[in-house]
Amino acid sequence: MVQIEDPDVRLLREMGYTQELYRGFSSFMSFAFCFTAVNVLTSISIGFTYSLNTGGSGVTIWAWIIGAIFTILIGLSLAEICSVYPSAGSVYHWAGQLVSAKHAPLASFICGWFNFIGNFAGDVAFASGFATIINAAIILEGKDSLSTGAQVGIAIGITFVWAVQNALRIDQQGWLNNFAVIFQLGSAVTIVTVLLAMAPERATAHNVFTSTYNGTGFPFPYVCFIAGAHLAEETRDASRAGE
Numbered sequence: 001m002v003q004i005e006d007p008d009v010r011l012l013r014e015m016g017y018t019q020e021l022y023r024g025f026s027s028f029m030s031f032a033f034c035f036t037a038v039n040v041l042t043s044i045s046i047g048f049t050y051s052l053n054t055g056g057s058g059v060t061i062w063a064w065i066i067g068a069i070f071t072i073l074i075g076l077s078l079a080e081i082c083s084v085y086p087s088a089g090s091v092y093h094w095a096g097q098l099v100s101a102k103h104a105p106l107a108s109f110i111c112g113w114f115n116f117i118g119n120f121a122g123d124v125a126f127a128s129g130f131a132t133i134i135n136a137a138i139i140l141e142g143k144d145s146l147s148t149g150a151q152v153g154i155a156i157g158i159t160f161v162w163a164v165q166n167a168l169r170i171d172q173q174g175w176l177n178n179f180a181v182i183f184q185l186g187s188a189v190t191i192v193t194v195l196l197a198m199a200p201e202r203a204t205a206h207n208v209f210t211s212t213y214n215g216t217g218f219p220f221p222y223v224c225f226i227a228g229a230h231l232a233e234e235t236r237d238a239s240r241a242g243e
Contacts, residue, residue, distance in 0.1 A: 029174030036180040046129040058212040091115050127155035
């Protein structure tokens with residue numbers, strides 16, 4: 001009986017890459033992982049709070065829109081590369097593939113370390129943001145603000161929770177991310193609906209889009225487009241899902 005080779009495995013073999021990881025992610029799970037990595041609600045609550053306090057609503061809106069446009073362009077470029085090289089190594093593997101053999105080790109080394117540092121900083125920011133949100137919820141209940149030590153403890157605690165989650169098998173993590181997508185979308189719709197229905201006052205469009213003042217500068221939106229690329233070797237039909 002002739003055994004048909006999986007197209008994902010064949011593509012990796014043609015790249016000189018051996019399939020080693022469990023391929024348990026569907027295309028939607030890959031999308032869900034990227035979507036939850038972006039973490040819209042947390043990103044907005046952290047980024048908008050900073051920019052509203054330092055530049056006003058005009059800075060917040062236009063920095064987000066302009067930054068998002070250029071970030072999407074980067075994401076489209078990364079998606080194109082990922083569809084050609086759907087490997088777990090992601091960006092550091094791509095860097096080695098897209099330069100000459102002479103410079104491949106250096107390119108991969110530099111790209112890999114920058115990617116690691118960026119992910120490390122992102123995890124720290126999200127953990128800190130989670131603690132900040134918990135503290136804000138406590139203050140809204142009329143209680144005293146948590147101490148700095150307590151907030152640091154919360155941030156460390158949620159980091160350990162993430163570590164435990166990452167110890168799960170890839171398809172088990174996928175279902176958690178699917179749930180997170182539904183939760184985030186539902187939460188966003190709920191928040192917008194409640195604000196529209198119950199806000200006692202509403203700013204004018206002119207005020208929202210043009211109100212600015214001199215602060216400390218523009219924020220930037222951080223979007224984890226490459227999150228799915230790291231899971232390419234664990235995603236079924238990866239060359240298509242990477243797009």
